[in-house]
Amino acid sequence: xxxxxxxxxxxxxxxxxxxxxxxxxxxxxxxxxxxxxxxxxxxxxxxxxxxxxxxxxxxxxxxxxxxxxxxxxxxxxxxxxxxxxxxxxxxxxxxxxxxxx
Amino acid sequence: xxxxxxxxxxxxxxxxxxxxxxxxxxxxxxxxxxxxxxxxxxxxxxxxxxxxxxxxxxxxxxxxxxxxxxxxxxxxxxxxxxxxxxxxxxxxxxxxxxxxxxxxxxxxxxxxxxxxxxxxxxxxxxxxxxxxxxxxxxxxxxxxxxxxxxxxxxxxxxxxxxxxxxxxxxxxxxxxxxxxxxxxxxxxxxxxxxxxxxxxxxxxxxxxxxxxxxxxxxxxxxxxxxxxxxxxxxxxxxxxxxxxxxxxxxxxxxxxxxx
Numbered sequence: 270x271x272x273x274x275x276x277x278x279x280x281x282x283x284x285x286x287x288x289x290x291x292x293x294x295x296x297x298x299x300x301x302x303x304x305x306x307x308x309x310x311x312x313x314x315x316x317x318x319x320x321x322x323x324x325x326x327x328x329x330x331x332x333x334x335x336x337x338x339x340x341x342x343x344x345x346x347x348x349x350x351x352x353x354x355x356x357x358x359x360x361x362x363x364x365x366x367x368x369x370x
Numbered sequence: 371x372x373x374x375x376x377x378x379x380x381x382x383x384x385x386x387x388x389x390x391x392x393x394x395x396x397x398x399x400x401x402x403x404x405x406x407x408x409x410x411x412x413x414x415x416x417x418x419x420x421x422x423x424x425x426x427x428x429x430x431x432x433x434x435x436x437x438x439x440x441x442x443x444x445x446x447x448x449x450x451x452x453x454x455x456x457x458x459x460x461x462x463x464x465x466x467x468x469x470x471x472x473x474x475x476x477x478x479x480x481x482x483x484x485x486x487x488x489x490x491x492x493x494x495x496x497x498x499x500x501x502x503x504x505x506x507x508x509x510x511x512x513x514x515x516x517x518x519x520x521x522x523x524x525x526x527x528x529x530x531x532x533x534x535x536x537x538x539x540x541x542x543x544x545x546x547x548x549x550x551x552x553x554x555x556x557x558x559x560x561x562x563x564x565x566x567x568x569x570x571x572x573x574x575x576x577x578x579x580x581x582x583x584x585x586x587x588x589x590x591x592x593x594x595x596x597x598x599x600x601x602x603x604x605x606x607x608x609x610x611x612x613x614x615x616x617x618x619x620x621x622x623x624x625x626x627x628x629x
Binding site (some may be wrong): 292320324327 | 539
């Protein structure tokens with residue numbers, strides 16, 4: 270069973286495959302890149318949450334610490350079908366969370 | 371007879387290295403599986419639920435999720451003791467797990483997140499219609515109401531009812547917060563707390579029940595004159611926690627922020 274990448278939970282089954290590990294690595298890498306990019310402009314990334322709009326377009330909800338004790342939350346919507354972890358999404362996210370909207 | 375040189379061994383994978391790598395991978399997966407398993411019921415746990423939700427939101431795949439909470443579980447614990455209460459939790463887990471297999475198509479999972487909080491979740495393709503899903507969740511509720519746990523020195527068996535709040539990802543997306551993992555959990559809390567008013571009830575979350583956590587606000591900064599829009603927590607404008615996102619100056623007058 271392990272060879273197929275599935276771990277038994279006795280009563281339930283949850284995929285604990287290499288694909289899952291890849292997902293986790295992809296999330297961590299995306300966040301790390303953003304953290305360092307925000308940090309270089311004097312901001313700290315506190316929270317990063319992925320979501321979906323009514324039209325099923327992905328969006329990122331970003332909470333930044335922009336100064337001493339100043340928090341800012343912005344929602345950056347991406348085009349329908351966009352890869353939320355892709356390079357274009359990261360650029361859109363950085364641009365939009367830098368602007369005063 | 372000569373043994374293979376180191377060069378020739380490194381050019382093709384050493385069977386021992388391959389076996390060790392496979393063993394390491396298997397152990398890693400086993401450990402990860404344990405991290406995602408609830409010890410009492412052996413259902414998938416809260417971390418597994420977070421992972422499942424995160425993947426569904428990332429992929430944009432339509433899903434449904436039901437939050438199953440035991441009615442007045444604390445009083446059950448107080449009256450029958452934690453061992454009997456734990457036995458009830460185990461039996462409830464068995465019923466949910468059976469329901470995930472027997473009532474739905476493939477892909478439905480049962481979770482125990484905390485204490486008396488259970489979830490059933492699956493892709494929308496696991497049911498043929500919303501009506502069918504609602505009917506099946508009624509079966510689940512009814513199945514759980516049939517559970518009886520005999521308790522030593524107590525004349526009547528332990529039994530409980532559950533309240534179930536459920537939602538479709540499309541309804542979650544239709545709210546102002548959109549469909550995020552925390553939003554889905556909040557929305558299910560809303561539905562289940564409504565269901566708990568009546569107890570032993572199944573209730574669907576609708577966007578009309580939504581209570582947004584944030585709202586958009588527009589403002590003008592008197593220091594740098596920037597015009598901006600920010601998401602603010604409801605009530606945040608009263609706490610003096612708003613700042614210009616351009617220059618960081620505090621926005622002191624609430625009237626500078628209009629919805």
